[in-house]
Amino acid sequence: MTGQNLTGYTYQPATTKPFTAINPVTGKQLEGDFYPANHAHVNHAVQLATQAFPVYKNIAKDKKAAFLRAIATEIEALGDVLIERASAESGLPLGRIKGELGRTCGQLRLFADVVAEGSWVEAVIDSPLPNREPMPRPGLCKMLVALGPVVVFGASNFPLAFSVAGGDTASALAAGCPVIVKAHPAHPGTGALVAEAIRKAAEQTQMPDGVFSLLFDDGFSVGEALVKHENIKAVTFTGSFKGGMAIYQLAQQRREPIPVFAEMGSINPVVLLPGILQNKAEDIAAQYAGSITLGAGQFCTNPGLLLGVASPELARFEMALAKAISAVPPSTMLTPGIYQNFKHLSAELLQQKGIEVIGTGAEPESDGDNQAGALVAKVKAVDFIANPALSQEVFGPYSLLVVADTVEQLKQLIDVLDGQLTVTIMGETDELSDHKELIEKAGNKAGRIILNGVPTGVEVCAAMQHGGPFPATTDSRFTSVGTSAIRRFVRPVSWQGWGQDFLPDELKDGNPLNIWRMVDQQWTKD
Known part of the structure; x- marks a missing residue:
């Protein structure tokens, strides 16, 4: 090294004053200039x-x-x-x-x-x-x-x-x-x-x-x-x-x-439909307590926003989420700066109108070890819609439950959201068809649409889209x-009228590289 x-x-050769890395767990400098x-x-x-x-x-x-x-x-x-x-x-x-x-x-x-x-x-x-x-x-x-x-x-x-x-x-x-x-x-x-x-x-x-x-x-x-x-x-x-x-x-x-x-960044909203909460409120709460606090919440796909319609089932979910969060120990954040930013933003948001804390994780033993406790808050939809500050990302183990009065108000919530990396729909199969417009609105906000899962965890494969409408990314394409x-990292180039000796191998007659090509509107390896 x-x-x-x-x-x-x-x-x-070194020409400048060196800096060192810091272990965020101990706060001590690590070896190496x-x-x-x-x-x-x-x-x-x-x-x-x-x-x-x-x-x-x-x-x-x-x-x-x-x-x-x-x-x-x-x-x-x-x-x-x-x-x-x-x-x-x-x-x-x-x-x-x-x-x-x-x-x-x-x-x-x-x-x-x-x-x-x-x-x-x-x-x-x-x-x-x-x-x-x-x-x-x-x-x-x-x-x-x-x-x-x-x-x-x-x-x-x-x-x-x-x-x-x-x-x-x-x-x-x-x-x-x-x-x-x-x-x-x-x-x-x-x-x-x-x-x-x-x-x-x-x-x-x-x-x-x-x-x-x-x-x-x-x-x-x-x-x-x-x-x-x-x-x-x-x-x-x-x-x-x-x-x-x-x-x-x-x-x-x-x-x-x-x-x-x-x-x-992204707050990755999760829409909680009533049918699935009636059947699985406690299971979903446990699932999302894990996702919110995974890696101290330091994922760009952390579920920072939970959306639902007021009901006894949503109240059950809220209580179960609070209980699950309370059992989560504090976690070390990546850097002192990230830790301080989390403390500042979460404290600032808690001062906003209508915010109510519904669950907190175990408190860290001291204030100087970059350890953050989890935090889940709640707000009514009308207050969330009126206050754009509530939709900003808090990078860390934080999530906000927004409670709508009706499904129509839930749609209004989605309308005011910025672009996201992900949107998740939690719903039973037989209720999805009753919420097609809501699902369509949610899909227009994100690059990846998830059904009955958590946004944390990004597969590396051909079908993955990890990007979304601004401000999640600068180019959602x-x-x-x-x-x-x-x-x-590429651009398209067209060659017109050139002989075979001047073309890249990918475009030459006979397909010397044996790759799939579109030739006269047909995909072929010929």
């Missing part, structure tokens, strides 16, 4: 990525796949050293980190499979029609091609799966884009270990120097310089609305605006999880 910045294959990058490091990393791009994007798909698989193998080889460091820097238990390590390496291998199969480029061929009247048609073909160097901002709540070698990095590399990661300052040691694994994998598979770089920063200057650099072609970010919008605005102020794929994440 080195605290030096990595540009391509080379570690840069980490040196924020300077502008020379930024420029060098981008220069190397720019030079690597024309080489890397044209490397054979099997070699790119081998690179991604080698990264996974090198990360796994770090073993307990990586797991223990990630746990120490995040406060997350070892079991959670082991699971996240599996997801991280699984993502890399999944994208390797996608690249090796090759059909993700969406090749389309329209044959020439020289005899067409009144005008002949030239031969045309089209496919997706890589954008160029990409900047990835590491996330605080997933030190592996959304960080240095997480889904953003994996999908950008799969698309053919060199990656520069701005490491999250909360877990620099974890980032350094993973970066070295990527460097080794790149050398082993003979990738061009500059295909990957890692830069440290304990503030904002490095991230700002990267986003503003004229050779950067896309940016990814997972974090707060404030941070995401700052990056987005910087990118739009450039001479050449570039896409920013920012996931900026894309996902940051699953194989479709690769589409963020």
Whole structure:
């Protein structure tokens, strides 16, 4: 583990005052000095990525796949050293980190499979029609091609799966884009270990120097310089609305605006229909007490809003939820800053009109150990609709139960919500058809619609959509999880009238790569 910045294959000498990581459980500094990058490091990393791009994007798909698989193998080889460091820097238990390590390496291998199969480029061929009247048609073909160097901002709540070698990095590399990661300052040691694994994998598979770089920063200057650099072609970010919008605005102020794929949080409303509460109120309460407090509530899919119509069944659910929450012990939050923000926002919301606390978890033993107790509150729908402050995200073990007087008022609640990553409907099969309009309204607000489940837990697969209407993300057409994440880093290019020698292999006659292509409106491997 080195605290030096990595540009391509080379570690840069330290030139700045170092910072250290903090164990959020103990509050103590962890071993290792980490040196924020300077502008020379930024420029060098981008220069190397720019030079690597024309080489890397044209490397054979099997070699790119081998690179991604080698990264996974090198990360796994770090073993307990990586797991223990990630746990120490995040406060997350070892079991959670082991699971996240599996997801991280699984993502890399999944994208390797996608690249090796090759059909993700969406090749389309329209044959020439020289005899067409009144005008002949030239031969045309089209496919997706890589954008160029990409900047990835590491996330605080997933030190592996959304960080240095997480889904953003994996999908950008799969698309053919060199990656520069701005490491999250909360877990620099974890980032350094993973970066070295990527460097080794790149050398082993003979990738061009500059295909990957890692830069440290304990503030904002490095991230700002990267986003503003004229050779950067896309940016990814997972974090707060404030941070995401700052990056987005910087990118739009450039001479050449570039896409920013920012996931900026969500309160993930859950609609509780009356029929299912009548039959399963206590079971659902227990299920949601677990989801609200999972990982100290530090998931972008945490169910921060529960919506229902006043009834004896909803009252039963409320009592059962309060009881289940009271049994949950306090949990360590990721950083002192996140802990303080949770305390501030939750206290602020409790001062709003009509708010009533219905359940709290066990209190932490002291006020200085970054441990947060769970909190569930309640408010009437009329007060929620009148107060936009109540719909803001509280990042942590918090949820708000909003009680409507009627189903029509429940629809009004959904109407005032912003865009979300997820919306969940809890309902019996025989009552769903009675609430089609409500379900339709809810579906229009989110990227993923869940029936009778919890939003926490995001599968990494082809059918996953992890993105939603603004402000959940800056572009709801894309996902940051699953194989479709690769589409963020490509653009369509059409070739007209070119001979076979000048076309990419994906578009040549005879289909030398044996991929699925649309030829004259028919999907085929011919």
